[in-house]
Every structure is written in structure tokens, then in C-alpha cells.
Amino acid sequence: MPILTRIASLARTLFGRRRLDRDLDEELRAAVDTLADRYRTQGMTPGEAARAARLAMGGVEQVKEDVRAGRIGAGIESSLHDVRYAWRALWKAPAFAATAIITLALGIGANAAIYSVVHAMLLAPLPYRDADRLVFVWSDMTDAGYPRAPLSGPELKDLRERTTTCSGFGAIWSNTTALTGEGDPEQLRIGLVTAEFFQVLGAEPALGRTFRPEDAAPGARPTILLAWSVFQRRYAADPALVGRDILVNDRPATVIGVLPRAFRLLLPADSAVPDDLQAWQPFGADLERGPRGQQFLRVIGRMRPGVTVEQVRDDISALARRISREFSEYGAAGRIFNTVALHDDGVREIRSALLALFAGVGILLLIACVNVASLLMARAAARRNETALRLALGASRPRLVRQFLIEGIVLALLGGGAGLVTGYGLLRSLVAFRPDALSRIELSRFDLPVLAFTIATALLWGLLFSLAPLIEVCNVHLAPALQRQGRAAPGPIRYRTRAGLVVMQLALSTVLLVSAGLLVRGFLRIEQVDPGFRVDGVLTFRVAVPFQRYRPPAAFNSFSRELERALVAIPGVTAAGAISHLPYDDLPNWGGGYVSETAVDRTNAPNADYRTVTPGLFEALGVRLLEGRGLTEDDRDPGSPVVIVDERLAARMWPGRSPLGRHVIVDPGSDGVPAVKVTVVGVIRHLRLRSLVADLTEQIFFPERFVLRNPMAFVVRTNRDPASLAPDIRAAIARLDPKLPIYDVRPLDRYVASARATRRFTMLLAAAFAIVALLLACVGVYGVLSYAVARRRHEFGLRLALGAAPTRVVGDVMREGLALALVGCAAGLGIATGSSRLLDTQLYAIGPRDPATFVAGAAVLGAAAAIACWIPARRATTVSPMEALRTE
Amino acid sequence: MKGTLDLLVLKTLEPEPRHGVGVSDRIRQITNGTFVVRPGSLFPALHRLEQDGFIKGEWSETPEGRRARYYRITTAGQRQLSTEKKNWARIVLAIGQILEAE
Numbered sequence: 001m002p003i004l005t006r007i008a009s010l011a012r013t014l015f016g017r018r019r020l021d022r023d024l025d026e027e028l029r030a031a032v033d034t035l036a037d038r039y040r041t042q043g044m045t046p047g048e049a050a051r052a053a054r055l056a057m058g059g060v061e062q063v064k065e066d067v068r069a070g071r072i073g074a075g076i077e078s079s080l081h082d083v084r085y086a087w088r089a090l091w092k093a094p095a096f097a098a099t100a101i102i103t104l105a106l107g108i109g110a111n112a113a114i115y116s117v118v119h120a121m122l123l124a125p126l127p128y129r130d131a132d133r134l135v136f137v138w139s140d141m142t143d144a145g146y147p148r149a150p151l152s153g154p155e156l157k158d159l160r161e162r163t164t165t166c167s168g169f170g171a172i173w174s175n176t177t178a179l180t181g182e183g184d185p186e187q188l189r190i191g192l193v194t195a196e197f198f199q200v201l202g203a204e205p206a207l208g209r210t211f212r213p214e215d216a217a218p219g220a221r222p223t224i225l226l227a228w229s230v231f232q233r234r235y236a237a238d239p240a241l242v243g244r245d246i247l248v249n250d251r252p253a254t255v256i257g258v259l260p261r262a263f264r265l266l267l268p269a270d271s272a273v274p275d276d277l278q279a280w281q282p283f284g285a286d287l288e289r290g291p292r293g294q295q296f297l298r299v300i301g302r303m304r305p306g307v308t309v310e311q312v313r314d315d316i317s318a319l320a321r322r323i324s325r326e327f328s329e330y331g332a333a334g335r336i337f338n339t340v341a342l343h344d345d346g347v348r349e350i351r352s353a354l355l356a357l358f359a360g361v362g363i364l365l366l367i368a369c370v371n372v373a374s375l376l377m378a379r380a381a382a383r384r385n386e387t388a389l390r391l392a393l394g395a396s397r398p399r400l401v402r403q404f405l406i407e408g409i410v411l412a413l414l415g416g417g418a419g420l421v422t423g424y425g426l427l428r429s430l431v432a433f434r435p436d437a438l439s440r441i442e443l444s445r446f447d448l449p450v451l452a453f454t455i456a457t458a459l460l461w462g463l464l465f466s467l468a469p470l471i472e473v474c475n476v477h478l479a480p481a482l483q484r485q486g487r488a489a490p491g492p493i494r495y496r497t498r499a500g501l502v503v504m505q506l507a508l509s510t511v512l513l514v515s516a517g518l519l520v521r522g523f524l525r526i527e528q529v530d531p532g533f534r535v536d537g538v539l540t541f542r543v544a545v546p547f548q549r550y551r552p553p554a555a556f557n558s559f560s561r562e563l564e565r566a567l568v569a570i571p572g573v574t575a576a577g578a579i580s581h582l583p584y585d586d587l588p589n590w591g592g593g594y595v596s597e598t599a600v601d602r603t604n605a606p607n608a609d610y611r612t613v614t615p616g617l618f619e620a621l622g623v624r625l626l627e628g629r630g631l632t633e634d635d636r637d638p639g640s641p642v643v644i645v646d647e648r649l650a651a652r653m654w655p656g657r658s659p660l661g662r663h664v665i666v667d668p669g670s671d672g673v674p675a676v677k678v679t680v681v682g683v684i685r686h687l688r689l690r691s692l693v694a695d696l697t698e699q700i701f702f703p704e705r706f707v708l709r710n711p712m713a714f715v716v717r718t719n720r721d722p723a724s725l726a727p728d729i730r731a732a733i734a735r736l737d738p739k740l741p742i743y744d745v746r747p748l749d750r751y752v753a754s755a756r757a758t759r760r761f762t763m764l765l766a767a768a769f770a771i772v773a774l775l776l777a778c779v780g781v782y783g784v785l786s787y788a789v790a791r792r793r794h795e796f797g798l799r800l801a802l803g804a805a806p807t808r809v810v811g812d813v814m815r816e817g818l819a820l821a822l823v824g825c826a827a828g829l830g831i832a833t834g835s836s837r838l839l840d841t842q843l844y845a846i847g848p849r850d851p852a853t854f855v856a857g858a859a860v861l862g863a864a865a866a867i868a869c870w871i872p873a874r875r876a877t878t879v880s881p882m883e884a885l886r887t888e
Numbered sequence: 889m890k891g892t893l894d895l896l897v898l899k900t901l902e903p904e905p906r907h908g909v910g911v912s913d914r915i916r917q918i919t920n921g922t923f924v925v926r927p928g929s930l931f932p933a934l935h936r937l938e939q940d941g942f943i944k945g946e947w948s949e950t951p952e953g954r955r956a957r958y959y960r961i962t963t964a965g966q967r968q969l970s971t972e973k974k975n976w977a978r979i980v981l982a983i984g985q986i987l988e989a990e
Contacts, residue, residue, distance in 0.1 A: 006939035027908065027957040031927065034909045037952055058928045070932040072939055
């Protein structure tokens with residue numbers, strides 16, 4: 001048969017239905033009339049003839065039904081009919097539809113949002129060419145307290161020349177520099193990179209070019225590559241800028257290119273390379289000749305095609321062993337390199353938290369879908385009479401089953417659509433509240449994979465929960481259902497199914513409650529941590545002093561001293577000081593070895609965290625001195641340098657003895673070997689400067705007058721609102737030097753908050769999901785109990801009529817509901833005992849089986865369930881005896 | 889037997905267009921009442937054949953002056969009829985052979 005004819009017929013069935021049916025009506029009527037004519041000519045009266053004709057035709061409606069069923073596309077047509085029917089049915093039950101759709105929107109929306117984050121952070125490749133071939137090389141100094149340390153210049157050279165598995169290596173170190181010249185001076189976060197860095201990374205410029213080897217050659221003209229943000233803001237996105245010179249730190253540098261607006265440098269968060277660098281410059285030619293111990297380079301490599309990460313790791317580890325033997329600087333410990341895939345490394349800390357959240361929203365969706373299934377079952381039970389009637393009128397069971405499925409799917413798709421909207425809103429707020437360490441959340445999009453995931457989720461769940469009411473459909477027995485006219489009298493089986501579903505919901509929400517509770521308690525513990533310094537009432541800012549104008553050390557030091565004095569003179573300021581690294585800032589760590597005077601092997605020194613401070617710093621930070629004295633303006637004689645150490649270093653070097661006046665050999669120049677003898681004049685508490693949750697390595701504080709670091713961060717303690725100090729500070733600095741930019745003006749608690757931000761973020765999300773899950777589970781309990789009460793209306797009415805105390809009736813219903821809650825809660829606590837271990841890495845100072853949290857979780861669930869039970873229980877007592885009897 | 893009704897309908901319509909009742913009359917008449925096609929089967933069959941493009945229905949007047957839907961066989965229908973005829977002959981032959989086999 002010609003395919004065109006078929007398509008034309010299909011089109012007629014679907015779109016010309018009304019005409020087809022009119023023709024059919026007329027044709028059949030004509031046939032009946034023709035037969036009647038014939039019977040009349042045979043001598044029947046008109047009435048008899050008409051009846052005989054109708055009889056001969058068989059049921060006209062039946063014939064029509066058969067003709068319609070034989071049409072091409074009749075299945076589609078009747079499915080569309082079912083969709084319309086389902087739509088009308090939902091429209092007629094707005095409370096049911098709204099409850100189901102909102103429930104689904106919450107479940108599906110949370111999943112869509114978290115999935116898009118999971119997709120962007122864990123599944124999607126980094127936005128660079130062949131990003132799966134990028135590796136990151138760490139120097140593993142676990143013994144010294146730095147499991148993930150950078151590399152030195154000579155080591156980069158070794159990697160490049162003495163390994164075979166990578167086609168290239170690039171290195172970066174972040175710093176700051178000042179843009180001077182036209183306009184206000186501005187401090188930039190700049191990345192110093194090797195010439196190959198961008199080729200290795202696989203990033204292309206939007207304008208101009210990236211660096212070439214000649215840019216790093218000796219005597220090359222200084223060059224600079226700009227980020228789009230600076231190009232747009234400071235230079236009005238003028239393409240003619242490329243090729244021109246701008247003043248960087250008062251020296252001309254040629255702008256060679258601009259990176260695209262969307263470019264981000266996505267290195268691991270603890271590599272101290274911010275992802276929003278504003279400009280890049282090449283390292284000088286002497287990079288590879290520095291001391292081996294001066295580790296500051298973050299190194300990426302591009303694997304050759306066909307090489308695995310394991311092979312690169314082996315190759316680079318073997319190199320580390322070779323250079324450990326060859327160079328005495330490494331001492332007995334030697335050097336260990338660890339190589340990891342760049343993408344995996346970047347998400348290493350957040351992966352488990354994200355997967356836990358993803359599992360959490362999965363459970364949330366399950367609870368939501370159970371609610372909808374339960375609602376659909378109740379609805380199917382209420383429609384038993386309708387179903388029975390339709391069966392009696394000849395509807396086939398498969399047809400009814402299909403109709404229920406279609407109703408479920410229509411509901412699921414509506415819920416999915418609402419879920420997409422909810423999810424989009426949720427994702428936008430996730431992006432708005434993202435912690436710095438999760439800045440990649442910004443890359444989350446509602447793109448095709450997310451849409452596909454959401455629609456697939458909605459359809460799958462739609463199919464599953466629309467199967468639930470089929471239990472009802474398949475159990476309809478015609479005669480009893482029709483006889484019982486109008487009184488819903490469902491059997492116990494279906495109630496038990498729904499009760500089972502509720503127990504499951506309660507169990508799952510107990511798991512979520514306990515998990516969220518653990519995260520909340522862990523976070524509260526972190527908030528109570530005493531880092532060793534006082535966080536509130538402090539404003540910080542950074543200033544980079546141009547060495548051209550302030551020749552170190554004399555001019556530099558006197559400027560810093562004057563600034564400190566000017567700051568203290570501001571009304572409301574109680575103390576001020578400066579430090580090289582603020583707690584939890586994003587500057588690269590600085591540290592070096594320390595040994596006692598008598599140590600024979602200075603190459604195998606333990607590592608300490610180094611910081612440079614001014615005399616006022618400890619008072620400004622509120623740090624307690626345990627022994628000895630703080631630093632003074634007189635501690636500036638390079639001939640007899642002094643330091644302050646923390647209690648951990650003191651205990652390790654001189655256990656049980658006073659460290660005051662003792663000497664220690666340190667490495668302030670970061671040459672790799674301790675060589676400078678300093679005298680300990682004071683001991684302070686160990687400060688948690690790099691991690692709130694752990695005491696890391698020992699600490700040594702140098703006077704700024706002895707070891708100069710630039711830029712410095714100033715710390716100003718005040719009894720005013722710290723934020724209100726900013727204008728006064730700017731004015732004070734402008735009086736000293738109007739051309740000096742200050743930047744990163746922010747309260748100290750911002751840094752501390754950012755150290756907690758990731759945990760806070762996960763904790764808040766988990767808590768929000770747990771609360772939503774609890775609400776949904778309560779709706780489930782409420783629904784089932786209301787149903788049970790409605791079913792027993794008659795009984796309650798009778799009992800009340802016979803004088804039963806309302807409290808007894810309430811008690812009965814409450815007992816029924818709370819029994820469900822008890823079983824669900826017990827099951828949930830059981831599951832949580834096993835599953836909470838997965839949260840271990842996210843917890844601090846409490847175990848994954850923290851009894852208090854488990855008890856609290858059970859109590860919250862119990863209280864919520866009691867409220868959900870009480871409402872239907874009270875309704876049971878409002879049954880009027882007369883009404884109950886009358887429905888008999 | 890499946891497909892038999894289609895064959896009978898097409899054959900009935902081969903000489904001249906008829907309406908539904910006419911088709912059923914004609915079949916009863918030729919087979920001397922052996923085959924009585926009920927409207928419940930006839931109308932779905934007519935519509936199916938029309939949908940497949942083998943016959944075409946048009947509104948026309950009966951000799952008694954009533955409007956009725958007349959079906960006429962199409963070229964595709966003629967071809968289908970001859971195919972079906974051949975098939976039928978083969979089936980009859982095959983069944984005959986089975987019945988006569990000892």
C-alpha cells in the first residue's frame with residue numbers, strides 16, 4: 001500500500017476527526033433508513049420497519065466504535081484523548097494536582113540544581129583543549145607538613161628536560177603588581193607564568209597572542225597579557241590596546257593580548273592561584289637558575305597522546321628519585337613528586353560533599369515520589385466507583401491501565417516542568433551564595449545534559465508512581481463495587497501498602513535529618529574553634545610598596561612604621577600592625593626549614609610556616625604571648641636577628657626547657673637550606689592560620705625589619721564598626737603617599753568565614769533538603785492518617801454516639817500514626833548508623849555516630865510526625881454521630 | 889477466514905459502485921445466503937479498505953432517492969483484488985491437496 005495514502009489517512013484520523021465522524025454518522029443513518037424503506041415495502045408499519053432496521057444493523061454505536069478502532073493512528077488518537085482526559089481530571093481536582101505538582105517540583109528541582117552542579121564540577125571537562133590530558137605536579141612534603149607543596153625553578157627545568165611522557169610543562173606563581181600611568185594606580189592580581197604556560201594549558205586568547213619563548217629571553221621587552229575584565233573596565237575594550245605599552249609598576253610593558261571573557265584558571269583551590277587573575281607576565285630568564293629549595297611554582301603538564309596518568313606519575317616519580325640522589329640540597333629525605341589529573345585534583349575536596357548532597361536530593365525525590373504515589377492511590381480508591389462503572393460499560397482493563405499510566409506521566413511532566421523552574425531558581429541562588437572554593441559552580445548551566453537528566457528523572461518516576469494506583473484498578477470487582485454505591489470501602493491491603501510507603505518515607509527523612517544534623521553540629525564545633533587570635537573588630541587591607549620609590553630596607557621600613565603610626569592615630573583604632581600573610585588568605589604559603597645550632601645535617605630540617613610581622617601585629621590580632629616579649633622597633637639589627645616562635649616549635653626543639661635566648665638556624669631567603677642563626681625572644685600560642693580544623697606545622701615570626709616581604713597586609717583593631725574605618729584609612733594613606741593603591745579592604749572575619757564557607761554551604765544545603773524531606777514525609781503521614789480516619793468515620797461516629805470520650809478516639813488515631821513513625825524512625829536510625837560513615841570527611845570534632853545527633857534527629861522526626869498525626873486525629877472527634885449513622 | 893471479507897467486498901465492488909447495504913445484499917445474493925455479513929463487520933471493513941486506498945467512498949443518491957455513501961474500487965484496489973484472488977486460489981488448492989491426501 002502506498003505510504004502516502006497511509007500518511008494522509010493518519011492525518012485525517014488525527015486532525016479531520018470531526019468530519020470523519022460526521023460522515024460516519026450520516027452513512028450509518030442512511031444505511032438504517034435504506035433497510036427501513038425495504039422493510040416498509042415488505043408490509044411493515046413505519047414503526048416496526050424502523051425497529052427492525054436498527055436491529056439488523058446491530059448497535060449503531062458499537063459499529064461506530066469498531067470503525068474508529070480500525071482507523072490508522074487510532075492508538076495515538078485515543079492516547080491523546082487520554083491525555084486530554086487526564087488534564088481535565090487534574091483541572092477538576094486542583095488541590096490534589098497542586099499538592100502533587102509542588103511536591104514533584106521540590107524533588108525534581110532540587111535534583112536538577114544539584115545535578116547541574118555535579119555535572120559542571122565533576123563530569124564536564126575543564127574548559128581547555130583536550131583537558132583530560134592535563135596533569136598537576138605537586139611536591140609531596142608530608143613529613144614537613146606540606147603534602148601539596150610547589151616546585152622550584154630548577155625542578156621545572158628537570159621535568160622539561162628529563163621526562164618523556166609529557167609534551168610540555170608550564171608553571172605559574174601568583175603575585176600582585178600595580179598598574180600605574182593613565183588613571184588611578186590600581187593593584188592587580190597577576191600570574192607570572194613560563195612562556196609555554198598557555199600552550200600547555202590549551203587556552204587561546206581573544207585578542208592578540210599569548211606568550212612565546214622570546215618573551216622570556218634575556219633582555220626581552222617586558223610584555224603583559226590582560227584578562228577581559230581589566231581590558232574592558234580600564235581600557236574600554238579598545239582593541240587598539242594590543243601592541244601598545246602600558247605602565248606596570250612604573251615600567252613600560254607591551255600588551256600582547258587579551259584572554260576571553262569566559263577564561264578562568266581552574267587550578268586546585270589550595271594551589272594559591274586565584275581563578276580570577278587580572279593579568280599575566282612571563283618569568284625572567286633566570287627562573288631555572290634559582291635555588292632548588294625555593295619552591296613557589298605551580299606546575300601543570302600536558303600528557304603525550306596515548307599516555308596514562310599512571311605512566312606520567314611513574315616517570316615523574318623516577319625523576320624525583322634521580323634528582324634526590326644527585327643534589328645534596330635535598331638531604332636524606334630527598335624529594336617526592338606526586339602527579340595527578342588536573343580535573344580530579346581540582347574537585348578532590350568537594351567531590352564527597354557533592355556526592356553526599358546528590359544522594360540527599362535523590363532521597364528527597366524518592367520521598368516526594370512516594371507522596372505522589374500515595375496521593376494517586378488514594379485518588380484511585382476514591383474513584384473505584386467510576387472505574388467499576390467504566391468496566392461495566394465495556395472499557396477494557398488494558399485501556400484503563402493505559403489511562404492511569406498516562407495520568408501519572410502527565411502529572412510527572414507537569415511536575416518536571418515546575419521542577420525545572422524551581423531548579424533554575426535554586427541553581428541561581430547556589431551560584432549567588434557559592435563559597436570562593438566552589439567558584440566553579442558559576443560554570444553550572446541548565447544545558448542539554450541537565451534538561452535530559454531532569455526529563456528522564458521525571459518520566460521514570462512518573463512511570464513508577466503511576467503503577468501504584470494500578471493495584472486499585474486491578475482489584476476492582478464489579479459487583480461489590482457497584483453494590484456499595486458511593487461508599488468508599490477499600491480493603492486493608494491497600495491501606496497497608498500506603499502505610500508501608502509512609503514508613504519508608506519516615507525512615508528516609510530520618511536518615512537525611514541525622515546526616516544534616518551531623519553536618520550542622522560539626523559546623524557549630526568549627527565555629528567555636530579558637531584559632532588563637534581574636535577575629536572580630538578587625539579591618540584588614542593590603543598595600544604593595546613600590547621598591548623604586550621606597551628603596552629597601554631603610555625607606556621601606558620607615559614608610560611601614562609611619563603608616564602603622566598613622567593608623568593607630570585614627571580615632572577608635574586600638575592597635576595596628578602588618579603581617580606578610582593573613583589567616584586563610586589566598587597567597588602562596590611561605591615556609592622553610594629550622595634546625596638547632598648543633599644539628600649536623602642541615603639539609604634534613606623540619607619545616608615551619610614563616611611569616612613576617614611588624615611590632616604592633618600581635619596586639620592588633622589579639623594574640624597571647626606565653627613567654628618572653630613581643631617584637632619592638634629595635635629588633636632591626638641584621639647582625640643579631642630575633643624571632644618569635646609558636647608553642648609547638650618550642651616544645652619540639654626544647655621540650656621542658658625555656659626557649660628564650662636560644663638559637664635556631666632558619667632559611668628566611670628560601671634557599672632550601674637553613675643558614676641564618678636567629679635568637680628566640682618570645683613564644684606565642686600556636687595560631688590556626690591555614691586551617692581552622694587542624695594544628696599544622698610549627699610557626700616562626702620574623703620581624704619585618706629583618707625579613708622584608710611585599711606586599712604587606714595591615715591589621716587594624718578598632719572598637720568601632722570595622723567597615724566604617726575604610727575612608728579614614730584611605731585618607732591616612734593618601735596623606736603619606738597619594739599614589740599608593742590599597743586593596744582587599746575587608747574585615748578579618750571575612751577571611752575566617754571563607755575558611756568555613758565550603759562546609760557552611762554544604763551544611764546549609766543539607767539542612768534545607770532535610771527540612772523539605774521532613775515536611776514531605778509529614779504530608780505523607782498526614783495523608784495516610786486522614787485517609788484512615790475517613791475510612792473509619794462511621795465507626796468513630798458510632799463510638800462517639802455511644803458515649804466514647806473524644807480523647808480515647810484521638811488516642812486511637814494517634815497510636816496508629818505514631819506506630820508508623822516509630823517503625824520508620826527506628827529503621828531510619830538503623831540506616832543512618834551505616835550511611836553516616838560516608839560523611840566522615842565532612843565532619844569535625846564529632847563522630848559519624850554522634851549519639852546526641854541521633855537522639856535529636858529522632859526527636860525532631862517524632863515531634864513533626866506527632867503534629868502530622870494530631871490534625872487528622874482531632875478530625876475524627878468532629879464526626880457528628882447523626883451524620884455517621886445517616887450514611888449507613 | 890482472515891482477509892476473506894476484504895476479498896468479497898472488493899469483488900462485489902468490481903463491476904459497479906455500491907453502498908454499504910448494497911454490498912451486504914450482493915454478497916448474500918451471490919452466495920445464496922451462505923455468507924451473511926453483519927454491519928458490525930462490514931462498515932469497519934469498508935472504512936479500512938478506503939483508508940488503505942483500495943476503494944473510494946462518495947456521496948450519491950440511491951434509486952429510491954436517498955443520499956448514501958457509494959464505494960467504488962480504485963486502480964490500487966483492482967491490483968489488490970487480483971493479488972488476493974491468486975492468493976485465494978493457492979489457498980484453495982493447498983487445502984484441497986491436504987484434504988485429498990490419504
